Amino acid sequence: MRRIFPVIAALVLTACSGPATPTTAPAATSTLSFAAIVTEAAALPTESASPVPSTPTIAQPIDPFAANFITLPVPVCNGLTPEQTEGPYYTPNTPERTLLFEPGMSGERLIVVGYVLDSNCQPIPNAWLDFWQADANGVYDNSGYILRGHQFADEQGRYFLETVLPGEYPGRTEHIHVKLQAPNGQIHTSQLYFPNAAGNTPDGIFDPALIVTMEERQGYYVAYFNFVIAP
């Protein structure tokens, strides 16, 4: 035991003492005087040195209703919007857009507007709407997305569609197809019709509850229709 003790003591002393000198130099900033720090701070750019923009640089979104002098009447609900057949010409995965009219497209310009409402007649913000229709000659684009597009109702539950009046095709009066869905709700399918169309009555699918209210303007029409959907 007496021979082992000095060895253990030496090991313990070595382990506890650590290195005799620091392995790295002290940070340079630790040697700066207060005056030097103040001088350096004064040299830094300050907020007041940056130009302050006098006008907002973010463009405000244009409200299509205000831009087109459209004020929606206070909605009145008379039951749910009738469901209608999807028909043979629906194409899923449409582009998101409110403008279906394209340059060079024939037909009378048409704006369709209204609310998407729930069964309590309350607006449904962000409701999904998917529109598709025939062109003015009654022809669908079944290989692309002409006159097809989906959109989401705004925070007031309003939708805005800019298109052309659809034409008749054999067996069908003028109509616009639509699918609707409240956020996390089920999909509803229906169609819109136009007042006083000669083909309405002979059309077995036509439903007078789905006739839009038309307003004729200089060179175009505004059609009003409120959708009322159950969740």
Ligand code: FE
């Ligand atoms: Fe159709």
